[in-house]
Amino acid sequence: MIEYLYLFLISMLPIAELRGAIPLGIYWGLSPILVFIVAIIGNILPVPFILLFAESIEKYLRKSEKISNMLDWLFERTYKKADEKVRRWEYLALILFVAIPLPGTGAWAGSLIAYLFKFDIKKSMLSIFVGVLIAGVIVLIASLGLLNIF
16 A cells, blocks of 8 residues: 555656656556556645645745746746747647646646646646646556556
């Protein structure tokens, strides 16, 4: 049972998320369904906190001029790269961004995008949850497929 706790915690991490937890659970020989459920729950759990507290965290970080300048650069870069697409497709873009199981995408990054573009919190949480489910299915299928190959 401790393995499921490890998977839960790994799926909460911003870089690993469920993209790391699901393959690890499959590798450990755990129940694919339980691995999927635990990873989904762990991955989605930080989202409401990120969405609710991002503004307070940003205000705190901006007390440092260096960090404030870095945030300005990061936010400006994000707007330039994503503004047209995100504004046009809004929540569908958020779902697809979170659903793509690649580095730099996922629930954490999707939550930050929702914050930066001032999306509605409830709609963002639903969109991110749908994206996490899609990513979970993709990663689970890929993990099971790789297991069968080897």
